[in-house]
Amino acid sequence: MAGPIAHLDLDAFFASVELLRRPELRGKPVIVANRGPRGVVTTASYEARLFGVGSGMPASQALRRCPQAIVIPPDSAAYRETSRTVMAIIRDHIERVEQLGIDEAFLDLEGLHSPKSAMRKLVSDIYGKTSMRASIGIGPNRLVAKVASDAEKPNGFVVMTAEQARERFADAPVSLVPGIGPRTSERLGEMGIKTLAELRAVDVDLLIERFGARQGPALVDLASFNASSEIVTEREAVSESRETTFDQDIRSGDELELALGRLAAELADALQRNQRSGRTIRIKVRLDDWTTVTRAKTIDSAVDDYETIIKVATALLRDYAPQRPVRLIGVGVTGFASPTDESQLMLPFELPAA
DNA sequence: TCTGGGGTCCTATTGCCA
DNA sequence: TCTGTGGCAATAGGACCC
Numbered sequence: 001m002a003g004p005i006a007h008l009d010l011d012a013f014f015a016s017v018e019l020l021r022r023p024e025l026r027g028k029p030v031i032v033a034n035r036g037p038r039g040v041v042t043t044a045s046y047e048a049r050l051f052g053v054g055s056g057m058p059a060s061q062a063l064r065r066c067p068q069a070i071v072i073p074p075d076s077a078a079y080r081e082t083s084r085t086v087m088a089i090i091r092d093h094i095e096r097v098e099q100l101g102i103d104e105a106f107l108d109l110e111g112l113h114s115p116k117s118a119m120r121k122l123v124s125d126i127y128g129k130t131s132m133r134a135s136i137g138i139g140p141n142r143l144v145a146k147v148a149s150d151a152e153k154p155n156g157f158v159v160m161t162a163e164q165a166r167e168r169f170a171d172a173p174v175s176l177v178p179g180i181g182p183r184t185s186e187r188l189g190e191m192g193i194k195t196l197a198e199l200r201a202v203d204v205d206l207l208i209e210r211f212g213a214r215q216g217p218a219l220v221d222l223a224s225f226n227a228s229s230e231i232v233t234e235r236e237a238v239s240e241s242r243e244t245t246f247d248q249d250i251r252s253g254d255e256l257e258l259a260l261g262r263l264a265a266e267l268a269d270a271l272q273r274n275q276r277s278g279r280t281i282r283i284k285v286r287l288d289d290w291t292t293v294t295r296a297k298t299i300d301s302a303v304d305d306y307e308t309i310i311k312v313a314t315a316l317l318r319d320y321a322p323q324r325p326v327r328l329i330g331v332g333v334t335g336f337a338s339p340t341d342e343s344q345l346m347l348p349f350e351l352p353a354a
Numbered sequence: 355t356c357t358g359g360g361g362t363c364c365t366a367t368t369g370c371c372a
Numbered sequence: 373t374c375t376g377t378g379g380c381a382a383t384a385g386g387a388c389c390c
Contacts, residue, residue: 013390033358034358034359036358038356038357038358039358040357040358040359041358042358042359042390043390055390056357056358057357058355058356058357058358060355060356061355061356061357064355074358074359076359076360100389100390101360101361101389101390102390103390104390178388178389179387179388179389180388181387181388181389182387182388183386183387183388184387184388212365214364214365215364215365235362237361237362238361238362238363239360239361239362240360240361241359241360241361242359242360243358243359243360244358244359245357245358245359280382280383282383290356290357292385292386293384293385294383294384294385295383295384296382296383296384297382297383298381298382298383328358328359330359330360332360332361
């Protein structure tokens with residue numbers, strides 16, 4: 001019998017780190033966004049959210065809604081640093097932690113005498129040591145915990161059973177639950193399904209027909225707040241990549257290769273720093289009409305060096321030869337060699353032939 | 355007014371091989 | 373030798389997340 005799960009989410013994380021460094025901005029609408037004509041909002045302070053500014057929104061649009069907003073370009077090194085500090089505090093309190101992304105984590109609360117007071121203590125310790133606010137959700141599984149942490153942020157603290165989640169969010173749009181994004185919401189909408197209660201009530205066979213044997217039933221599980229409560233404490237990266245969006249679309253092949261070279265150099269550098277190497281090199285090209293094309297090649301041995309990466313990536317790009325202006329180009333390496341793979345290569349026995 | 359960058363996972367298709 | 377089948381790896385695309 002599994003114990004409760006907590007989901008911890010740092011409130012408006014990037015903006016909060018910036019406000020910490022620049023206390024004079026406290027109480028003002030602050031948005032963290034890339035500069036340039038194509039920048040988007042990565043985080044908005046809660047003051048900015050009052051103007052309808054949200055993450056993912058083009059910065060130009062955000063500034064139209066909130067002209068007095070202060071725009072700060074993201075400083076990912078600083079956010080990683082604060083994240084490390086907070087995650088270390090979490091691990092001081094809780095043994096089994098699954099970090100997701102930079103600002104959130106699932107916590108295994110199994111066996112704690114009082115999960116709630118343990119979480120109250122944790123949140124106040126994080127605030128005391130870093131001035132970062134966090135929202136907490138506690139539930140029987142990851143899904144309930146996650147939705148609960150989202151329900152009353154900032155500074156939220158919500159404890160729910162699956163049944164309480166079903167009741168409270170019965171009339172919420174299906175996109176409330178993580179895993180149902182814009183595309184799936186739209187397709188469900190076309191079937192007349194808007195709310196979680198409606199999704200729960202629909203005939204599974206109909207969903208299987210439209211979404212397949214796996215995703216169909218999975219949608220009902222999501223709507224019912226049935227989910228795994230497993231905490232995966234160790235996750236290994238499976239890919240690393242670099243990409244860039246041009247301020248203006250690029251037509252020249254030479255310019256594309258120049259950009260590809262810069263990205264490949266950065267990527268090789270990062271791979272070597274992280275002691276990672278992979279066998280599959282992939283490029284990504286986004287055209288002016290937003291179609292995205294990927295091309296990949298798998299080679300015999302795992303690599304992390306600039307020369308090999310740029311050689312393969314350039315060949316892939318020349319082979320594809322985009323026929324429209326390009327707005328984004330990227331390069332990545334996947335298929336990382338793990339220690340297990342290494343030892344398997346050296347297995348002294350062949351499997352018997354069939 | 356258009357839509358970043360860094361990832362993960364899933365699915366479908368295809369070709370190879372036993 | 374021909375044909376079918378199942379498994380697997382590689383490839384491409386796409387949805388989704390923070």
